Amino acid sequence: MNPLTAIGWPDDDDPARQAALAAVPDGRLARVVGQHRSxxxxxxxxxxxxxxxxxxxWTRPRFPPEERAAVGDWVVLDAHGREIAALLPRRSLLKRGAAGEHHRQQLIAANVDHVLVVVGLDQDFNPRRIERYLVLIRASGADPVLVLTKADQCEIVDDCVALLxxxxxxxxxxxxxxxKDPESLxxxxxxxxxxxxxVLVGSSGAGKSTLTNTLLGREKMKTNAVRANDSRGRHTTTSRVLTPLPQGGCLIDTPGMRELKMSGDEDVVDSFDxxxxIAVNCRFRDCAHGDEPGCAVQAAIEDGSLDEARYRNYVKLRDEQEAAQVTLAQRRAEARSANKAFGKRLKDKYGRR
Ligand SMILES: Nc1nc2c(ncn2[C@@H]2O[C@H](COP(=O)(O)OP(=O)(O)OP(=O)(O)O)[C@@H](O)[C@H]2O)c(=O)[nH]1
Ligand SMILES: [Zn+2]
Known part of the structure; x- marks a missing residue:
């Protein structure tokens, strides 16, 4: 097998990707698994x-962050294999609003096909959190898949699924x-x-490590024993970030995956169609679905056809996304005017840009 296939190369003759590859003579494909200062x-x-x-x-401070490579990106190396010559077009890009007040965006992983949202069928089960994950994943271009773990210990699996x-x-x-059961997976x-x-996302204890170990065929090992082994450097040549799977594909795991947060580019409505x-049937086009007469949303909540908790979560996620979007737009505007000012300073000083 082509060694690139095991690290996720789709080999589907995508014309944009092929063209970018052909543009580098003697170029060689590689996948980004980590990023260090330089x-x-x-x-x-x-x-x-x-x-x-x-x-x-890429090393210039004002270079757009999204045009630099992220984990999971495919790049073409130069003929010597020492420098990145080109970044290939992406199939998807997972990003998040970084922690803190600034709503800076952080790239988490590129070219992910499926995001497995791992949720335990125990106290971890929470449809509202699932909805949040789905909004974030849909924005990335990757396809979400919901994996409900601990079905073997849950007596109301069907009821939980019905809530979804x-x-x-x-x-x-x-x-x-x-x-824990390979057959079940x-x-x-x-x-x-x-x-x-x-990639796998989900809260702590949801079963991500257990799932990974079972997929890798190391279900008999203790979860933490596997980790201890890894940190002692048993697989010194294998990346910790990108793990080839016996099933033929690969798994990406980065710390950033743990906290997904709105970045501002999501479309919440998309996940709540x-x-x-229902809302198109409200009497007023700008209905806020409060106590307006003829509000179809309130009517649907009352007659039980719309789950009130789902509706409340929709409003919350929409507000959150709108707030992130405003700050994101501000940041982009600031970056643009900083760029302009910089260009002008150069021009004033050297007479050219
Ligand atoms: N019976 C049963 N137990 C499970 C299942 N999935 C996970 N567990 C157990 O749930 C506990 C937590 O699972 P982990 O795989 O460590 O969870 P995690 O998502 O990796 O948690 P973090 O590493 O903290 O992010 C472990 O004791 C697992 O054995 C399942 O499908 N069935
Ligand atoms: Zn309404």
């Missing part, structure tokens, strides 16, 4: 890692599983095959 760590196969230099423009009717109706596959095979990249479909 160098990138890339993989050219499951056990082949190397450090390479970014193209000079709207989620299922919006096209998200839902799989109740026992994360076979339903996930369609997302894990050659050339595919998945059931609510929007």
């Amino acid at each position: 160098a990138y760590e890339v993989a050219t196969g499951p056990d082949a890692l190397r450090k390479v230099q970014p193209p000079v423009p 009717d709207e989620v299922a109706a919006s096209g998200v596959p839902i799989h109740p599983v026992n994360a 076979r339903v996930l095979q369609p997302y894990l095959g050659p050339g595919r990249t998945v 059931d609510v929007e479909a």
